[in-house]
Amino acid sequence: MDIYHMSYTQKFVGERMAMLSFKGCNFDCIGCLRKRDECDIYAEERKYIDWEIANILSELEELKPHRIYLGGYEPTLDPDLIMIIERITKLGTHIVLMTNGSKINTEYAKELKKAGVNKIIIGIKAFDAEKHLHYTKRSNEQVLTAIKNLATIEDAYFRLQIETVLIPGINDPADIEGLAMFISRIYPSISLFIEPCFRERGV
Ligand code: SF4
Numbered sequence: 617m618d619i620y621h622m623s624y625t626q627k628f629v630g631e632r633m634a635m636l637s638f639k640g641c642n643f644d645c646i647g648c649l650r651k652r653d654e655c656d657i658y659a660e661e662r663k664y665i666d667w668e669i670a671n672i673l674s675e676l677e678e679l680k681p682h683r684i685y686l687g688g689y690e691p692t693l694d695p696d697l698i699m700i701i702e703r704i705t706k707l708g709t710h711i712v713l714m715t716n717g718s719k720i721n722t723e724y725a726k727e728l729k730k731a732g733v734n735k736i737i738i739g740i741k742a743f744d745a746e747k748h749l750h751y752t753k754r755s756n757e758q759v760l761t762a763i764k765n766l767a768t769i770e771d772a773y774f775r776l777q778i779e780t781v782l783i784p785g786i787n788d789p790a791d792i793e794g795l796a797m798f799i800s801r802i803y804p805s806i807s808l809f810i811e812p813c814f815r816e817r818g819v
Pocket residue numbers: 641642643644645647648649650688689690716752
């Protein structure tokens with residue numbers, strides 16, 4: 617199990633929200649925010665627990681989050697991810713998986729949905745192939761394929777969202793427009809969220 621950190625707030629757009637962070641990533645983004653701080657920099661207090669799935673679940677049972685985000689680095693690298701989702705699903709909460717999308721093929725997408733994931737957010741750093749390679753050291757081909765795969769299984773109980781970052785010189789407005797056109801051709805109802813650029817992104 618690759619979970620290394622859990623954070624919680626009662627004030628996330630009117631909901632109780634917990635985030636489980638997973639260690640390890642297969643990308644090497646220039647501006648990875650995890651390189652700045654691996655944990656929740658806004659935490660007001662810290663609690664240390666014996667770090668195993670049963671204890672994490674019992675903490676979650678006590679906190680009763682409306683929504684649980686699976687994120688951190690890249691959760692889909694964890695071979696235990698499906699098992700973890702199946703256990704969390706029993707808490708009756710809304711589960712959101714945040715991923716770079718590189719590991720999601722059609723079969724795995726169906727497994728994730730069956731295990732109980734309600735929403736997948738794919739973060740794509742650049743639509744342009746060369747710029748993506750430069751920024752992440754990895755091709756974006758699998759990420760774009762994952763978007764197509766996930767769009768085929770989207771329904772009222774399983775939603776797909778795309779996120780990208782405005783990065784001057786890497787992912788400019790024209791690149792983002794290209795991504796928006798790509799997504800709208802696949803399925804016009806998929807939402808695209810554009811994150812702001814921070815200086816820590818290193819460009
Ligand atoms: S995909 Fe996310 S976690 Fe992985 S290196 Fe890039 S920004 Fe960091």
